[in-house]
Each structure stands twice: as C-alpha cells, then as structure tokens.
Amino acid sequence: KNEVEQSPQNLTAQEGEFITINCSYSVGISALHWLQQHPGGGIVSLFMLSSGKKKHGRLIATINIQEKHSSLHITASHPRDSAVYICAVKIGNEKLTFGTGTRLTIIP
Amino acid sequence: NAGVTQTPKFQVLKTGQSMTLQCAQDMNHNSMYWYRQDPGMGLRLIYYSASEGTTDKGEVPNGYNVSRLNKREFSLRLESAAPSQTSVYFCASSLGQGGGGYTFGSGTRLTVV
Numbered sequence: 580k581n582e583v584e585q586s587p588q589n590l591t592a593q594e595g596e597f598i599t600i601n602c603s604y605s606v607g608i609s610a611l612h613w614l615q616q617h618p619g620g621g622i623v624s625l626f627m628l629s630s631g632k633k634k635h636g637r638l639i640a641t642i643n644i645q646e647k648h649s650s651l652h653i654t655a656s657h658p659r660d661s662a663v664y665i666c667a668v669k670i671g672n673e674k675l676t677f678g679t680g681t682r683l684t685i686i687p
Numbered sequence: 688n689a690g691v692t693q694t695p696k697f698q699v700l701k702t703g704q705s706m707t708l709q710c711a712q713d714m715n716h717n718s719m720y721w722y723r724q725d726p727g728m729g730l731r732l733i734y735y736s737a738s739e740g741t742t743d744k745g746e747v748p749n750g751y752n753v754s755r756l757n758k759r760e761f762s763l764r765l766e767s768a769a770p771s772q773t774s775v776y777f778c779a780s781s782l783g784q785g786g787g788g789y790t791f792g793s794g795t796r797l798t799v800v
Contacts, residue, residue, distance in 0.1 A: 677731075
C-alpha cells in the first residue's frame with residue numbers, strides 16, 4: 580500500500596467550478612507538499628504545509644495532522660489549471676514520498 | 688533566472704550505452720535529488736545529496752551512480768543503460784534540514800532501445 584494516496588485519480592470539471600483534490604497519508608510526517616505538473620512536464624512547487632491552511636491566489640491548501648489528510652482547493656477553475664497535481668510528504672528526514680497524482684482537466 | 692537547470696531534455700540510448708545527466712542549481716541549496724517518473728507511479732528517489740561531498744541511495748538506486756561535483760552540481764550516470772531505465776528523470780534541490788520547498792528541473796525524457 581502506498582504511503583500517500585490521492586483521490587480522485589482523474590477529475591474533469593467545467594470552467595468556474597470549485598475543485599477539491601484529496602491526499603491521505605499513513606504515517607507521521609514533518610511536512611506535506613503540493614506540486615503541479617503541466618502537460619509540458621515541468622513540476623512546480625505550490626505549497627508546503629505542516630499545519631493549518633495556506634492560500635495563494637485561487638489555490639487553497641489545508642492539512643489536518645490528526646486525520647492525516649490534506650486537501651487542495653481551486654476556486655473559479657480555469658482551463659489553464661489543467662495539470663497533474665501531486666501530493667508529497669516528508670517523513671522525518673529529507674526525502675519526499677510522492678502520491679501518483681490527480682489529473683485535472685478543466686473544460687471551457 | 689534562478690532555478691534548476693537540467694540537461695539534456697531528451698535522449699535516446701541503445702542498450703548498454705552510457706550517459707550522464709547534468710543538473711545545476713543557482714539558489715545556494717544544500718540538498719539535491721534525482722528522481723524518476725514512470726506512468727502510474729509517483730516520483731521515486733534514485734539518489735540524493737544532503738550536502739556537498741555526501742551522497743546517499745534512495746528508493747531505486749540500482750544501475751545508477753551520482754556525483755556531487757560541488758554545491759551547485761549533481762550529476763546522474765547510467766553506466767550501462769537498460770530498457771527498464773526508460774523514464775523521465777527530474778533533478779530537484781532544496782535548502783535541506785527541513786527548510787523550504789523544492790525546486791525541480793524541467794526533466795529529461797530518456798528512452799533506452
């Protein structure tokens with residue numbers, strides 16, 4: 580069983596919809612990262628969380644340490660948000676363990 | 688522009704050939720990493736370097752070697768390429784010691800035939 584599980588694996592939505600992507604992990608962590616991978620392949624770091632909530636523009640990331648769960652929300656989604664969103668956790672040391680990603684497609 | 692520069696972007700090798708993937712960062716990060724990304728799987732750590740002069744194996748090190756040439760550069764070498772090493776390779780860096788996020792290179796798409 581993967582230590583990091585993301586859901587859904589694929590998500591298609593209409594432009595303007597509110598998007599939620601979930602990440603659950605099975606062990607204690609020191610930090611959780613949300614990454615974005617565009618169709619061209621490049622990976623961009625969106626958030627690093629150890630508690631609470633962070634917001635950047637239309638993106639909001641939350642984490643519940645007790646429940647071992649994090650969510651990434653996108654408000655007023657746009658076709659340019661179409662990408663693969665990856666959750667990764669840092670377990671103690673410096674190494675990250677990655678989820679398999681959620682492929683998001685926003686239809687105009 | 689500050690960031691992680693990774694070369695080449697694409698490479699096709701024949702089985703048994705060798706090659707080196709280059710990675711350089713200009714953010715004065717201490718830690719550097721090599722990952723591979725395969726369909727249906729999360730990124731997997733091949734090797735990492737927590738600081739200049741140190742390297743350690745990750746999850747999938749077999750068939751690879753690395754060199755942390757200096758604080759900026761971290762190279763990945765395939766001595767005898769195999770079809771199972773067909774993948775997309777990413778270099779990344781971070782401040783290390785639990786600080787800061789990660790910056791990724793643009794990736795190298797490697798095909799071994």
